[in-house]
Each structure stands twice: as structure tokens, then as C-alpha cells.
Amino acid sequence: MIFTDSHCHLDFDEFSGHLPELLFNCVTSGIHRIIVPSTAPDNWSKVIRLCRQHCSGENQAPRLLACLGIHPWFLSGLTQQHLEQLTTLSQQHSKDIVAIGETGIDKVIAEKEDNLAQQRSFFEYQLQLAKDCHLPVIVHHRRSHHEIIPLLKQNKSPYGGIIHAFSGSYQEAKTYIDLGFKLGIGGTISYDRAVKTINTVKRLPLSAMVLETDAPSMPLAGFQGQSNSPLKLVNVFNCLTQIRQEPAEVIAKEIESNINALFQLP
Numbered sequence: 001m002i003f004t005d006s007h008c009h010l011d012f013d014e015f016s017g018h019l020p021e022l023l024f025n026c027v028t029s030g031i032h033r034i035i036v037p038s039t040a041p042d043n044w045s046k047v048i049r050l051c052r053q054h055c056s057g058e059n060q061a062p063r064l065l066a067c068l069g070i071h072p073w074f075l076s077g078l079t080q081q082h083l084e085q086l087t088t089l090s091q092q093h094s095k096d097i098v099a100i101g102e103t104g105i106d107k108v109i110a111e112k113e114d115n116l117a118q119q120r121s122f123f124e125y126q127l128q129l130a131k132d133c134h135l136p137v138i139v140h141h142r143r144s145h146h147e148i149i150p151l152l153k154q155n156k157s158p159y160g161g162i163i164h165a166f167s168g169s170y171q172e173a174k175t176y177i178d179l180g181f182k183l184g185i186g187g188t189i190s191y192d193r194a195v196k197t198i199n200t201v202k203r204l205p206l207s208a209m210v211l212e213t214d215a216p217s218m219p220l221a222g223f224q225g226q227s228n229s230p231l232k233l234v235n236v237f238n239c240l241t242q243i244r245q246e247p248a249e250v251i252a253k254e255i256e257s258n259i260n261a262l263f264q265l266p
């Protein structure tokens with residue numbers, strides 16, 4: 001079986017000391033592609049460079065695929081000018097990027113930094129940019145389905161995207177699926193207490209799911225306090241096979257074809 005990590009911050013410092021070895025271990029674990037979202041203007045060029053070095057999936061490394069975007073955690077000090085830079089860079093690198101993201105709305109940060117209006121406007125801008133670039137969008141959420149869903153409805157796109165690290169009810173999941181989105185299934189399902197999300201994942205069609213780690217964030221149950229790794233994608237997959245009725249091979253194959261369809265990959 002082969003897998004794609006649809007969300008991993010491989011450019012972060014946590015990985016820089018041992019990246020070649022980590023990438024080699026990914027390949028031997030069957031992880032043949034990793035989608036690398038960017039988070040802020042600071043890391044755009046690093047993400048592009050890293051993914052260019054590994055765009056072929058040769059030299060004992062997975063194929064790395066870049067995204068450009070601005071994460072709702074990193075809006076402080078950013079202006080319209082940064083959004084315009086993002087547009088220019090996305091056009092320049094249209095051959096290098098597979099999505100816009102990550103973007104979205106985080107209600108916890110919005111309350112702490114009092115920046116909900118800015119989060120909304122940066123999110124809407126990036127939804128439009130994704131549409132203009134004919135690309136899917138990677139969406140970050142935290143306590144914000146009620147903020148995100150209306151904006152996705154107002155800015156419908158034929159290119160869809162991923163609701164990254166999905167957690168929520170079946171009804172919320174269904175709403176996203178009807179809007180053309182896939183749900184990023186990650187470490188959340190390794191926690192027994194995530195009853196609502198696990199029950200949702202049990203009922204969803206396989207055609208709506210992709211796998212992710214969000215490494216170095218979101219450690220799985222049993223690994224709290226440690227930095228997460230893309231190698232844990234296999235653990236996420238094993239949790240999913242426990243929840244679902246279908247044979248593991250069927251699940252793996254369907255999820256790979258979801259990735260191919262969404263990112264227009266062969």
C-alpha cells in the first residue's frame with residue numbers, strides 16, 4: 001500500500017537536522033507523496049525550494065508538493081500588500097504549487113488577538129485566489145465551522161479543497177462534502193475521547209477522506225509532548241482501518257485516488 005500525507009510542515013526547523021533520513025524512512029514506509037502547506041510570507045520561498053528539490057519523488061525521497069498561503073495564526077503585522085505578494089508568487093509558481101493554503105479561521109486565536117475581521121478577509125481573499133488559480137484550498141478550522149461554512153457557500157469553487165484536521169459532526173462533514181471538500185483525517189481519531197469525530201468518520205463515504213499528520217503538530221495518542229512526524233501517517237491509517245468496515249487495501253486505494261482527483265495528479 002502507498003500513502004500521501006496531505007498536510008505536513010516539512011519546512012519547519014524540527015525536521016531540518018535529519019531531513020534526508022526522515023524522507024528515506026517515509027519512502028520505506030510507503031509514504032510516496034507529502035503535501036507541504038505554507039504558513040506565512042516568511043516561509044513561502046523555503047517551501048517552494050524544498051519541494052522543488054524533491055519534485056520527482058526520486059533519490060529515496062517522497063515527492064513533495066508545495067502550497068502557498070497565509071495561516072490565520074500568523075496575521076499580525078500583515079497587510080493587503082502581503083496578499084498581493086501571495087497572488088504574484090502564486091502566478092509565478094503556478095507550475096510548482098498544488099493548492100492555496102493553509103488559510104482559514106481560528107476562533108481561539110480570534111478571541112485572543114481580537115482579529116476575526118482580519119481572519120475573515122484574509123480567508124476570503126485566498127478563497128478567491130484559489131479559484132483564480134484553478135486550485136483547491138487547504139482550510140484550517142478551530143471552533144469555527146459556523147464562520148467557515150457561510151464563506152465557502154458565498155465563494156463556491158469547482159476546485160474544492162481539504163478541511164484540514166477535520167473534527168466535528170456528521171452534519172458538518174456532510175455540508176463540506178456537498179461544497180466539494182475532502183476531510184483531512186489525522187491524529188484526532190487516535191484519541192478515544194474524540195467520540196463525535198470517530199462516529200463521523202465511521203459514517204462518511206471513503207470518497208470524502210484524505211489522510212494527514214500535520215507534523216510537527218498534532219501528536220497522536222500515546223505520543224503527547226513529542227514532535228509529530230510524517231511517519232505517523234501509517235498509524236493514522238491503522239486507526240482508520242479499525243474504525244471502518246472495508247479492507248485496508250480498499251481504503252488505501254480509494255484515499256490515494258481522492259488525492260489524485262483533488263490535486264489533479266496522475
Ligand SMILES: [Zn+2]
Nearest residue numbers: 007037102214
Ligand atoms: Zn498545518
